[in-house]
Amino acid sequence: MDVLNYKNIVKLVLLDKYKILIVFLIFAAVSVFYALSLPNIYTSRIVVSSTINEGGKLSGSLGGLASMAGISLGGGEMSPEVVKESLVSNSFLGNFVKENNLGSILFAAKSFDPSTKKFIFDESIYDSKLSEWTRKVKYPQDVIPAIDELAKKLKESLVVGYDRKTKLITVTLSSYSPDFAKETLTLLISDFNMFMKNKEKEEAELTIRYLKDKLNREQVSEIRLALQQLLEDQLKKLALAETKTEYALKVIDNPLRASQKSSPRRSIICLAITLFGTTFFALLLLTFRIARLER
Incomplete structure (x- = not known):
């Protein structure tokens, strides 16, 4: 076979057609077994909007009064992008996981039993019987995982996106349990609102004490008049933080319990493994045949 063209290559491949067929069936069986061994993953989604006043910084008049009084109250602008980054910050997410005892599920859960509605844990990571x-x-x-580890692990299943046109923030969470994904998303937004509310209250209370002392x-x-007006502005902020439930994020679309899995896509997995394995084996046999012909 002096000329190595398309027809000759096909002929060489057909010489090993039975071997290739057997390998094809082996890879097909292995891929099916592997795909079926993968647990279902469910994704829940929530859409929120930032409710923190982007004009959180002092207005022109109040800024002038603060300058007149010789003080700086800060209170820089908090755009939806900043709110989104605060939501995915390691300090918030890590403490959220720790305070709600989610670490064992995120780190050690390897599947979910629908009949008992309980997670199945990898005992080499977390002993579910002893809770250790x-x-x-x-x-x-x-x-015991540290705060940064807890945050990093949660981010593996958490996706937070921001639409610059609508200024809406979309948060999705994937889990082996559709109920866990839904409930955790709801809790995440609720805790974040409380986190931002408490942060604003602390800042306002410190500012109020400072203004009263001055x-x-x-x-x-x-x-004195300028200080009184600044004090009134901070009291309004404190009252807002005390009374507003959805302080930082307002829920536009509540998370729903997923009725269908989001992954794995078993048909694609089987097809990819079978085609890749068979093609690689066929090319390997073809290489050996060509090498023999060139001797």
Whole structure:
């Protein structure tokens, strides 16, 4: 076979057609077995909008009053993008996982039993019977995951997107349990609103104490008036934080319990493994045949 063209290559491949067929069937069986061994994953979705006033910084008049009084109250602008980044910050997500005892599920759950509605854990990571961590780690990690580890693990199944046109934030969470995904998403937004509310309350309370102290020591009437107006503005902020439930994020579309799995796509997995394995084996046989012909 002096000329190696398309027809000759086909002829060489057909010489091993039975071997290729057997390997095809083996890869098909393996791929089906592998695909069926993968647990179903369900995804829940929630859509929210930022309710924090983008004009959170002092208005021109109040900013002038603050300058007159010789103080700086900060309160920079908090855009929806900043709110989104606060939502996915390691400090918030890590503490969220820790406070709600979600670490064992995120780290050690390997599947979910619909009949008992319980997660099945990898006992080499977490002993569900004793409720103890058993994972093996290297320094400086500890057996119990740290805040940054908890946040990183949650981010593996959490996707947060922001639409610049609609200014809406979309959050999705994937889990072996559709109920867990839905409930955790609801809890995440609720806890974030409380987190931002408490943060704003602390800042407002500190500012109010500072303004009251400065007001008690100030003698100039113009500056006293400026301080009183600034104090009134901070009291309004505090009242808003105390009374507003959806302080940072307002729910536009509540999360629903997923009725269908989002992954794995078993048909594609089977097709990819079978085609890749068979093609690789066929090319390997073809290479050997060509090598023999060239000797």
